Each structure stands twice: as C-alpha cells, then as structure tokens.
Amino acid sequence: MKYILTLCTVLLSAWQLRAGILSECYTKMAMPLQLNYLHFGYTESLHELDHNFRPWQASIYTGKGDMYCSVFHVTKADTLSDGKRKATSLSDYRSGQLLYQDYGTDGQVPVTQGMLEEQPYTLARYTPVLLLQHFLSEEIEESKDAPAGYAVYKSVLNGRHISLYIRKSDRLLDKVSILEHDDLYGDVLSTLYYSDYAQLEGQLHYPRKIRVEKYNGKLTDEIQVHGAELREKAPVLLTPPDDYALWQPPLEEINIRTEKYNDRIHFIELEHTDDRSLLVEFDHFLLVAEAPLNSENGERILAEAAKIAPGKPVKYFVFGHHHPHYLGGLRAFVHQGARIICSDVNKEYVEYIARAPHTLQPDKLQQEPKPLRTELVKDSLRISEGGYEMIIYFIGNASQHTDDYLLYYFPQEKLLFQDDLVWIPKEGPPAKAGARQEGLYKAIQGLGIQVETIIQSWPVRDYGVKTIIPFRELEESVQKQ
Numbered sequence: 001m002k003y004i005l006t007l008c009t010v011l012l013s014a015w016q017l018r019a020g021i022l023s024e025c026y027t028k029m030a031m032p033l034q035l036n037y038l039h040f041g042y043t044e045s046l047h048e049l050d051h052n053f054r055p056w057q058a059s060i061y062t063g064k065g066d067m068y069c070s071v072f073h074v075t076k077a078d079t080l081s082d083g084k085r086k087a088t089s090l091s092d093y094r095s096g097q098l099l100y101q102d103y104g105t106d107g108q109v110p111v112t113q114g115m116l117e118e119q120p121y122t123l124a125r126y127t128p129v130l131l132l133q134h135f136l137s138e139e140i141e142e143s144k145d146a147p148a149g150y151a152v153y154k155s156v157l158n159g160r161h162i163s164l165y166i167r168k169s170d171r172l173l174d175k176v177s178i179l180e181h182d183d184l185y186g187d188v189l190s191t192l193y194y195s196d197y198a199q200l201e202g203q204l205h206y207p208r209k210i211r212v213e214k215y216n217g218k219l220t221d222e223i224q225v226h227g228a229e230l231r232e233k234a235p236v237l238l239t240p241p242d243d244y245a246l247w248q249p250p251l252e253e254i255n256i257r258t259e260k261y262n263d264r265i266h267f268i269e270l271e272h273t274d275d276r277s278l279l280v281e282f283d284h285f286l287l288v289a290e291a292p293l294n295s296e297n298g299e300r301i302l303a304e305a306a307k308i309a310p311g312k313p314v315k316y317f318v319f320g321h322h323h324p325h326y327l328g329g330l331r332a333f334v335h336q337g338a339r340i341i342c343s344d345v346n347k348e349y350v351e352y353i354a355r356a357p358h359t360l361q362p363d364k365l366q367q368e369p370k371p372l373r374t375e376l377v378k379d380s381l382r383i384s385e386g387g388y389e390m391i392i393y394f395i396g397n398a399s400q401h402t403d404d405y406l407l408y409y410f411p412q413e414k415l416l417f418q419d420d421l422v423w424i425p426k427e428g429p430p431a432k433a434g435a436r437q438e439g440l441y442k443a444i445q446g447l448g449i450q451v452e453t454i455i456q457s458w459p460v461r462d463y464g465v466k467t468i469i470p471f472r473e474l475e476e477s478v479q480k481q
C-alpha cells in the first residue's frame with residue numbers, strides 16, 4: 001500500500017513537473033469539473049457594433065443566463081434584452097457536437113464547424129474551464145516571454161491566437177487574450193479579465209466577475225456570476241436530431257457585373273454582397289463610390305475600374321456613410337493612392353481603419369504600406385473636369401440613418417446616387433415612407449436640387465425593393481397618409 005502511494009506521488013509530481021503551473025491552475029479551477037458540473041446564474045452587459053448613427057457607437061443589451069459547465073459539457077439558457085424586446089437562446093456543447101437554438105428561432109439552427117470550434121473561447125466570457133481543458137489536453141508548453149508574475153500559455157484555436165495568463169502568486173487565471181482577424185478592423189484583440197474569485201466546497205475556484213475588453217479596448221462588457229453550486233447532472237435543454245451533422249455552407253460564388261449607365265457613369269454590382277458600387281469617369285481620372293466589407297472587394301472593384309477605363313487612375317474614393325457595406329474596402333483604395341473623401345464625423349474612423357495592422361490576414365496595404373490621403377467634405381464638395389461635374393452633399397443625420405450621410409448628385413443627368421435610404425417595394429404602389437425615406441426627401445427639397453432618378457447602392461436584389469427609383473415615387477410615398 002505504502003509502495004502504491006509513493007508511486008502515485010511520484011507520478012503526480014512528474015505530471016505536475018511536466019505541465020507545471022498550467023496543471024496547478026487546472027487542478028484549482030477545473031479538476032473538480034471532470035466529474036461534476038458548476039451550475040451558476042449570470043447577468044451581463046453586452047455591447048455590439050450594429051448599424052448605428054456614429055462610428056464605434058454600440059448597441060447595449062442586458063443579458064441573464066443559467067449555465068451548467070463541466071470540462072466536457074456545457075448547457076446554457078439565456079435571455080438578451082435591448083430594453084424593448086427580449087429574446088432567448090439555448091445551447092448544448094460537448095466535444096464534436098453543438099446543439100443551438102438561436103435568438104428569435106423556434107427550433108435548432110444549422111451548426112457549422114466554425115461555430116463548434118469557437119465554443120471554448122466564446123464561453124470563456126462566463127467560465128474559462130473549457131479553455132483550461134483545451135490547453136491542458138493539448139499539452140501546451142509555458143511560453144518563454146511572459147510579464148513578471150505570470151505564467152503564459154499560447155495556442156491557436158480556430159485561427160484565433162489565444163493566451164492564458166496565470167498568476168504565479170496563487171495559480172489562478174488572471175486574464176485571457178484572444179487575437180483574431182476582422183475584415184474591417186484587421187488584428188482585433190479581446191481581453192477577458194477574471195476577478196473576485198470564490199471557492200466551492202473547499203476545492204473549486206471560480207471567478208465571479210469577468211470584464212471583457214473587445215475591439216482593441218473600444219468596447220467593454222461586464223459579466224457577474226452568482227448562485228454557484230456543484231451539481232452531478234445538467235438538465236437536457238436540447239436533444240440532437242436523429243440525423244445530426246455539421247452543416248457545410250456552400251462556397252461563396254463571386255459574380256461581378258458591370259453596367260454602363262452613360263459615358264460617365266458605370267455601376268459595378270457585387271452579387272455576393274448584394275451591393276452596387278458607382279464609378280464616375282472624368283477625362284483624366286476616376287471616382288469610385290462604395291466598396292463593401294473588406295479589402296478583397298476593394299481590389300475586385302479596382303480590377304473592374306481598370307477594365308472599364310484602362311490607364312485612368314482612381315483619384316477619389318468616397319463612401320456614403322460609415323457602415324461596412326460602403327467603406328469596408330477602403331484600404332484597397334488607400335493602397336492604390338486614391339484620396340479618401342470623408343467628413344469631420346468619420347475622419348478619425350477612416351484613419352483607424354486605414355492604419356489598423358492586418359498581420360493575421362495581410363492585405364495589400366499591410367504588405368506595402370502607403371500614406372492615407374483624405375479630402376474633407378463640409379456642406380458639399382464639387383468634383384469637375386472638362387465641363388462634367390458631380391456634387392457630393394453632406395446631409396448627416398437628416399438621413400435619419402447616420403450622422404455622416406452623403407449624397408452624390410449629377411446635375412446633367414438629374415440623377416442622385418445614395419446608399420440605403422429608400423424602401424419602395426418592386427410590386428404594388430409605394431407604401432407610406434419611413435423615417436429614412438422621408439429624411440431623404442426633405443434633404444433633397446432643402447438642397448433645392450432637381451432630381452428625376454434615384455439610384456440606390458444596397459440592397460440590389462434582396463428584400464424586393466426598387467433600387468432605381470423615379471423621384472415622383474419617393475414624393476408619392478412621403479405624401480401618402
């Protein structure tokens with residue numbers, strides 16, 4: 001017996017020696033959850049970058065949830081509220097399987113490999129035990145570069161660079177950093193800080209406060225854990241369908257169509273994002289308006305511009321407002337040497353995007369940095385050459401959509417190009433105008449410009465709305481009672 005005990009001690013210390021501080025942290029924070037569940041409730045504040053009026057303006061949600069968590073299995077039921085509406089989601093995760101009922105859906109939704117693989121780090125905003133389990137089972141070695149007082153462990157999971165910072169003083173997890181690629185912001189760092197540790201049954205240490213600094217510290221969420229207890233079982237929230245399988249989304253097809261409106265105006269339609277970019281051809285240069293979502297789309301539009309008007313440089317890039325469908329591709333135009341037309345409202349945002357490091361998925365501007373050159377529009381900006389002109393008007397929050405809204409007016413054609421303000425159905429008579437649509441109408445009246453046709457950038461095909469709109473239909477919709 002004594003021999004067996006000694007052997008066990010030797011094996012245990014050999015294991016601890018091999019895995020070091022990570023295994024000691026695991027012992028304190030996760031080991032009891034090999035056989036039990038940590039059951040707890042939580043409340044959270046959640047900040048999301050939806051399509052809001054100003055850059056970096058977040059929508060704020062409050063959430064409440066109930067979780068059961070072992071190192072192998074997690075169930076979660078939660079409710080999110082924006083102050084007006086509430087929605088619930090359910091999830092059940094274990095290695096190789098995720099069952100998920102999304103907010104606002106009645107049944108389970110298809111789950112992709114990516115959704116499955118992100119669970120250990122998305123659930124880390126409530127508990128880090130799945131990450132600790134992953135790092136221990138992958139036998140991740142302690143990193144050589146660590147700040148004083150910390151043992152650091154680094155791993156790449158689902159393309160994310162994840163680092164655990166364990167305090168040497170008490171072997172508890174202090175923070176987790178997650179570096180990932182974002183199409184718009186490039187390398188994006190989130191840091192999860194764990195604090196207010198408590199103990200259950202003298203053996204399990206768990207944090208009761210988690211602060212999440214995300215988007216390189218631009219937004220911060222807070223999570224409070226309460227009512228923790230150890231349980232032997234988790235409730236069944238969802239059951240797998242008989243034919244359970246991960247869903248493989250079809251590969252994205254890239255279709256680009258160009259359309260000549262007249263000798264000066266061309267449209268470049270990107271079917272995969274449902275956007276229409278505008279190309280204006282002057283005698284010696286081009287202007288491009290709108291480039292959706294990412295640098296790749298920006299490059300695609302530049303390639304089309306080179307086909308439409310070979311040899312003419314793109315002198316200007318302009319976006320109608322700061323939402324991703326319009327400025328997401330602006331880095332390609334910075335790289336190409338174009339001036340970026342912007343306003344006081346979004347100049348800093350343009351600078352942030354143009355200068356954001358993209359080391360995880362380098363685009364051309366990352367590979368070959370170029371200076372950002374901007375041109376400010378105040379109330380209006382006239383661009384003309386050889387007797388042809390367009391006028392860019394700043395209407396800002398008169399759009400009832402964003403604080404930085406621009407319209408492009410072509411006096412010769414009596415044509416107005418704008419992004420996403422008009423929602424007139426393709427079929428049937430125009431319905432009563434909504435706030436944005438009325439905002440556009442009033443802005444046009446206020447500018448005193450003669451408009452016959454309005455062309456919209458997004459959506460082109462979806463939503464069943466017109467994107468080439470006779471002005472009188474806009475007028476009718478506003479005058480409707």
Ligand SMILES: [Zn+2]
Pocket residue numbers: 051321323401420
């Ligand atoms: Zn928008």
